[in-house]
Amino acid sequence: MNTDKIYAQTIAEEYAPKRSSKVIALRKLDRKAKSTANIFAYTFGIIMTLVFGAGMCLAMGVIGSSVPAGIVIGVVGIAGICVNYPIYKKLLEKGKSKYAFEIMQLAGEISEEAE
Secondary structure (H helix, E strand, O other): OOHHHHHHHHHHHHHOOOOOHHHHHHHHHHHHHHHHHHHHHHHHHHHHHHHHHHHHHHHHOOOOOOHHHHHHHHHHHHHHHHHHHHHHHHHHHHHHHHHHHHHHHHHHHHHHHHO
């Protein structure tokens, strides 16, 4: 098996002009359907992780000496981290259902052309 040949073909495919604009449109629709959920999940996850870390720092006395406030803030961070994935799944389902008809129609057209 010639791995150099396979590698060269994959690189050439990246730079070759795209034949079907429908495939590109399908990728864009798929990305659009998932983007809201991804952006929210990353942003909310980062914020809640920082809240959790700030609560731990307060509880351990690194940035203050308020142990009860640190515990409360840490619990809020943990709760936010725990609900992040269910919220992501709901947003992803909503985005997919919003664009489902267009994606299915375009995918059907592409598969009919391939036959």
